Amino acid sequence: MYMHKLTQTVITGHDKAVVETKAGKVRGAVVEGNYIFRGIKYADADRFHLPREVEPWEGVKEALVYGYVSSQITTGLAWDEPWVPHYLWPENEHCQYLNIWTKSLDKNAKKPVMVWFHGGGWSGGSSVELYAYDGENMAEYGDVVVVNLNHRLNVLGYLDLSNYGEEYRYSGVAGLGDLVYALKWIKENIEGFGGDPDNVTIMGQSGGGDKVLSMLQTPAADGLFHKAVMQSGGASLHWDANQRKVNQDFADKIVANLGLTKETIKEIETVSWYDLDAAVIKGIYQCRQEGVPTPSWGPITDDDYYFGNPAHLGWRKESLNIPMIIGSNLGEMQYAAARALPQSKNLYSDEEALQMIREKFGDKGDEIAEAFRKAYPDHKVIDVLYTDTLMRPGLIEFVKDRAKNATAPAYEYMFSFETDWDGGLTAWHNAEEPFMFHNARYLESAYVPEESDKLEDAMCSSWLAFGKTGNPNNSLIPEWKPVEPDKSNIMIFDRNIRAEADFDDQLMAMLPPVDFASMFGLIGNGKPNPGRDGADLEI
């Protein structure tokens, strides 16, 4: 509970903020001239099936409360809670809800629409999980329409039951279908909320970045969005040659754990979530005992509904005209190691830091320290110990590859801003979100008097400019050039915002490589979840 002083008045009433959607009327709240709609159902779905449109209703439905978030395998205390406060919400598999922030309900306003896909891999999280996701400030600061949403996760969204019958052909992409339906709902309804259905930007971080990328590879989403922002994720996630088999083997376990067979498979649609979840947890323990992998939940590449990760399988030509912003953060997952130190990392002298760097990198220590200093001259050298090597090396190639193939530009960024929170932590996985959402003043760990204001203005303005025109350039940043096929032009968001090119190639070439596959263990899954029993259950 991170509460801050209210400066808002809220107006609600049966006749206030009423909007007609295709299926019926909804009413939201008016918050100091901004309209907020929470928990609009954008689709219905039967378990393990693609979604469908919601049934029409009479009268006016309240849209004052967030809708259910997807059921999750376990919900524990996030280990990064002290600096990334989480907002939990009741879970239910019928979770196809979206939220809207807008300054206008005028059908002719045609404001750019910014859609957010939440992180947490494809297995956890929600549209409200992080305070950074709140759309009010971006909508107000940028005069755009902000939408975020929940969709089916984990086994509910991506269990491949296609071996159990033609009717489950799309069970491995059911949750991806939710995303498509959310965009479809936006296309058909956003005008009533002041938005332009022909100018929709999808954005997401971590698993959400992966979701953004997946939309480019999903034919059903063609024409439903026009620009894409991929933050700290997606480039190398959720594709490996064995994905389908691992998932299908796991499906066999779940079916057996529920006492079902191919003949009785239909019952898997109606067993309680409680029982289904128990069967999944049992399946995970079985995999551990057998030494076989568990599925890293995500849409199944079927070359029909979903064409898989472009880094491995190539880009669909239909999406090559989509401008992109792509980037990552200095620390990502690796910043956390500093928490194990007996004191704040920034209390070590450069000499002590060098000693630690030599201990970690051996002979190459001094050279690596020097490369870090060149790439990040404003940072303490100790940060090289907490520098991301999971995402960044792959991204460099990935964005160049996009530049080679696409007709639309791709803009690259690095977020390396460090706050004073707890003595300083290298920019963590999702640390950029409060800034591009203009919410840095909400987050105690993001707020630095003056500095965070300046940075959130610059970042949010860049995201907004991109949403408006497909080009992020604006007066608050230096010229931001798109990446070229052989040149990584990049914007570095830090206390000193600067444009560079190929700035960390040398550093990344020297730092030991980390297998991307290990990210599956970290994104959305690696939290020390105590689970419902208090048992340590990593899934």
Next chain:
Amino acid sequence: MYMHKLTQTVITGHDKAVVETKAGKVRGAVVEGNYIFRGIKYADADRFHLPREVEPWEGVKEALVYGYVSSQITTGLAWDEPWVPHYLWPENEHCQYLNIWTKSLDKNAKKPVMVWFHGGGWSGGSSVELYAYDGENMAEYGDVVVVNLNHRLNVLGYLDLSNYGEEYRYSGVAGLGDLVYALKWIKENIEGFGGDPDNVTIMGQSGGGDKVLSMLQTPAADGLFHKAVMQSGGASLHWDANQRKVNQDFADKIVANLGLTKETIKEIETVSWYDLDAAVIKGIYQCRQEGVPTPSWGPITDDDYYFGNPAHLGWRKESLNIPMIIGSNLGEMQYAAARALPQSKNLYSDEEALQMIREKFGDKGDEIAEAFRKAYPDHKVIDVLYTDTLMRPGLIEFVKDRAKNATAPAYEYMFSFETDWDGGLTAWHNAEEPFMFHNARYLESAYVPEESDKLEDAMCSSWLAFGKTGNPNNSLIPEWKPVEPDKSNIMIFDRNIRAEADFDDQLMAMLPPVDFASMFGLIGNGKPNPGRDGADLEI
């Protein structure tokens, strides 16, 4: 997610806000000069047993994140969410955690200590469930130490297994024992947080009010607190002659559902919470089928650890020297009926309202309307349709009874302030909390420019004066006289704060009586909880 603009800077660090407790050191955060400690473990416990002190530790433990809240039978979307935003948190049966807000870490500061017991019956809720509970503003405004806490709820705290062996003699009061241990921890440690261990006020609302009352009837708590505030609850709750038998019969069902017997009963301490919860839910359905009652969770009156509700069983003489504040709200549970109207209640004319009143009360309609106007001259007469008759009639007698018996005074209040939220709702169950906690600016449904500021100053100052001296009088309210054995002196907290006596006797005598037992169905249990399966499960 109700976010408001930040005006805070937070300082954390390994050497900041470090306090030595009996068991070891903890470190909190510094928020604009206030110290906040979250999630300090005040006791450990084995399932179905009274708690014990925590094990000592070396080094410094972080107290930056709230601790687990008690596992709950179901966690759904609260039906009152639009105007009473809830804050959910991971659940675990090992939930003996408290939070502290203070302006000083000086051992000699000896500030009054205000301890909050959360509501939700004895079955749900937590120290962080409602934003109103946040202690920062009360601690800052009043220069007091505020503490709130979690403890075991429902089956975990109050299942009477005493028939299964002497070692389970106290299983029916285990969660009550947590409260005692929290007060014990405060007694032994609060000095280090600037608090006075010899000036502790316990406060609570709804189930929390009941918990306050229970402490007066628990010998183990004698001397651990010195003043008591009971808000909207407790007076007539959680005692009936069959309480023990209903609970024990239910225990038999749970034991059987788990496949256990008297011989194997020990295993009930180690089955997973998942399985235990499933056995409870099954037991509830069994009770429904058999037409027998389910337990209304709460401590079992055993005339040993706990002496039961004084309204039925008399006051323990050891607690008669405890000054009290006791009160309730105008609408309590009954305000909600207005939500079923097709428009805001305040849009009806007095003539239309009178028609509705006559429809509800028949011949007596006009007389009842007149009695309401006398008691609440500043309110629209339609409010009589949404006036509490569950708590208020019983409280009138209860407080007089306290006045007859106790050596210390009891001060009575009525909270009838109505905000503009959604066109106006009669003061609901827990609507007073943001005001006595000085948090009205945090809650969109509590905030009314100028008016709510004025009222929260007056109410919080009254609670603070009471905490400091045992007398709530202060310069912001008229003279507040204690209740006399035959005269209900009362303070009415509304836009116009006024002192009255016997002001609603006539009204309450005319309104149809409501069985207090039906409150069990409403407090903490009556939410349309969809449960984990999305099924409507009322427990």
